[in-house]
Amino acid sequence: AQSVTQLDSQVPVFEEAPVELRCNYSSSVSVYLFWYVQYPNQGLQLLLKYLSGSTLVKGINGFEAEFNKSQTSFHLRKPSVHISDTAEYFCAVMYSGGGADGLTFGKGTHLIIQP
């Protein structure tokens, strides 16, 4: 079984400042890693994913994440945030060995952008 820990439930950041949202996972098997964003009263939208290859993954809206296998981390970063980035961000993992048993999510990090 796998689990996901998002260490910060809320992250306040000033507009145009950089941000990092932390995600650690534990799993006894190889996994795929994802970041989703949820804007207020909406469904989840995929920001980026790591399946294999380069450990630095670029996603939509200027976000990127780095997979670190030794530290079992997949932190999300953006060099300069905007008010429109205010949302809930979820890290998720999935077993990479095939099958369709769904995603395991962290509890989410609320990114609050201050003007």
Add this chain to the structure above:
Amino acid sequence: NAGVTQTPKFRILKIGQSMTLQCTQDMNHNYMYWYRQDPGMGLKLIYYSVGAGITDKGEVPNGYNVSRSTTEDFPLRLELAAPSQTSVYFCASSFTSYEQYFGPGTRLTVT
């Protein structure tokens, strides 16, 4: 191309009532999923399906049932609603098993 649609958007149920949450996708995806999201928590998998006629339990299946008679539809049935089922329910679908597209959600309150 509407993607994943869910109805209703909101519903209030009394304890013991039953209802069906509808989910439809028009992307011809084989995989479909139901999740629930409770405040301050991530999403938890209720049931999933890998194709028409095939369903399986996720992490929190108790109190729910599903069916998958067509590729497009994956309804979630609540029998004997309980306050613990107050949540936001999301349906998702995917072509492969790892890139899931989510619907807008159904907000359910059981009182």
